[in-house]
Amino acid sequence: MILEIAKKAKIASYELAKLSTETKNSALISMADALEENTEQILEANRKDVKASEAKNVKPALLDRLILNTSRIGTMAQCLREVADLADPIGQIVKTWTRPNGLIIGQLRVPLGVVGIIYESRPNVTSDAAGICLKSGNAVILRGGSDTINSNVTIGKILNETAVKSGIPKGAIQVIQTPERSVVQELIKLRKYIDVIIPRGGAGLINAVVENARVPVIETGTGNCHIYVAEDADLDRAIDIVINAKCQRPGTCNSTDKLLVSYKIAKHFLPKIITSLRNEGVEVRGCSQTKAIVHDVIKATEEDWYTEYLDLIIGIKIVKDIAEAINHINKYGTNHSDAILTANFNKVLQFIRDVDSAAVYWNASTRFTDGNQYGLGAEIGISTQKLHARGPMSVEHLTTTKYFVLGRGHIRE
């Protein structure tokens, strides 16, 4: 059955690659309207999912990820409209040049073909991914988590029906409806039909995909993010930034999990920031030096430094200098988003160059790592690998190029 879905997607992809920008945009706008017009139907499906998760006592931060409301559906629709507004990358001639022998060589931007998205929780991924794949001329196969299956199937059905009415080929947007996990294992091996798999979710999901896929994968999303507060940081602003980065939406990958603090300011800064964090309900775990200053923090284990909490928990470590901070981040981090707070520009340059992450921040919250926040329109995921795309991915990241070479009977000497 998965094979049939994949074949259908491949056939659709050849047609999608030829569609005009106008056809794609008008479909996207109709899809946005359809989401808003069918808000009540989507909310009804979502309520089933929320109830089921509440019955399983999932953590509040995780529950937040799957809840829809009118405003969030409005945001989903708005994302589709923003994608419609983005330039169409397909058909763009990236560059051309002429060789001394007269051969004209160029690069043409084309869709990847068929994109498989495997995700957990957030149902807005269903429409964001469908929109970005459509705009970039790709067919998409969507496989969401079982905890949002009702929301995803309903959203997928609305989007697909609207798209087909707008002239998009059948098979361009497909949501896998079966809950069996084995379908994912099958899907990620279909190299002949699927051009890329993008997993979005926790470390477990992503590792399972990376370990078993034969289709090329773009690794996304695991975010064990750090903020390093240097001795010369503006400490009042530092408190605002840390609280925002940890608490504004703790279930997201770009929320901060670890705070690294210069030993020079630790005695002064740690009591303040720990009080502020606890006022927001954050559980604080610290290194032994942190415990020596604020005695009642929980002792952090070695495993803590590797962990993405996705919850109101933070780990605090005192470091000697920027070099130790950078080494710690490169060793324990997930190459996602990391920030330095400092008034010293040399430290900024060193941190940006040497921290091996998709997004590196100066005096700002890590929560900004997001396609919309970057102005890319909706986002298909945040790549934490180095190949193909790194950081928030949008329409252009779902394309590739081909060389075209124009001769006049050229043969190689």
Next chain:
Amino acid sequence: MILEIAKKAKIASYELAKLSTETKNSALISMADALEENTEQILEANRKDVKASEAKNVKPALLDRLILNTSRIGTMAQCLREVADLADPIGQIVKTWTRPNGLIIGQLRVPLGVVGIIYESRPNVTSDAAGICLKSGNAVILRGGSDTINSNVTIGKILNETAVKSGIPKGAIQVIQTPERSVVQELIKLRKYIDVIIPRGGAGLINAVVENARVPVIETGTGNCHIYVAEDADLDRAIDIVINAKCQRPGTCNSTDKLLVSYKIAKHFLPKIITSLRNEGVEVRGCSQTKAIVHDVIKATEEDWYTEYLDLIIGIKIVKDIAEAINHINKYGTNHSDAILTANFNKVLQFIRDVDSAAVYWNASTRFTDGNQYGLGAEIGISTQKLHARGPMSVEHLTTTKYFVLGRGHIRE
């Protein structure tokens, strides 16, 4: 032991990322000089490899791939000098923009980190890959075929010693010297230390890597290439192009394996082209329609249409129209290099858009798919996948970007 090599490469990669363009370029030029100065030593090692292969009776086209001579070593040195001449992509600010909230966002070009190259035969890969990886700030681990182990180890030793003398960190260029195949299996799973694996060689090697790797792979090289001769092609030029594409160096991936001919010109064109091919020693296999015109061609099997011959063999098929030609190429080809010969520009556009290959040609030999021929400098391989890079890959294709985000205490609303 492989783990130690990988760790050493990772450590070197952090230092490589900080090197100045001048240091890298002067090392490359010294490495080029060292190859030429040690030509006799390299040829001596190469003679051992050639003798061993001759004793095994390998095909002439394959033997040609592993033979070195003074001229080919000169070409290797020249490639290193050309790489030195190329712009250094590292440190380039790809773009910057400012968000309405005042956040400044930019993309900085940085090395991938550690590149693993697994290749067969051609010993020039050793120096080409080492040069391109060095210029792009990457550490490289090279694993050539057992049939060129003496050549590779000698070339690697000369390059590495020269590089270290020029200020390049130890561990930047490493050639794996053990012949056991199990080392490759180990190497391609070291996700923590290796950022990308590039296999170069036959379909067997590439599939073995793709099937077993956990490190991201850039698939390269298998080239079952086609030329489609439309009814309006200049048939005299067509003969020159087909002979060049098939015979100029038949052991290479970009040589043509299949000839698709419009039925409208088949009776006239096939006897001529088949005579020309046979004059060059090419074995001709054909579809039943081809056999009906030139009776003594060998009947092509279904498997023939899928096969990259790497030898003086060609398969010929008569097709109804351009749509059949495109469908045949997309079904049986390897997404490498395919050409149309025609005087009809609409057909050119259709062929370029719809043939799903890394390089699509009009009125030129497929043999041009090559980094040097494209003016990219030396080439690290020809990607036949769609992610990250497609077609001939050079220095820029071994880089990635990171986002840097500059704030003034920005928090997310």
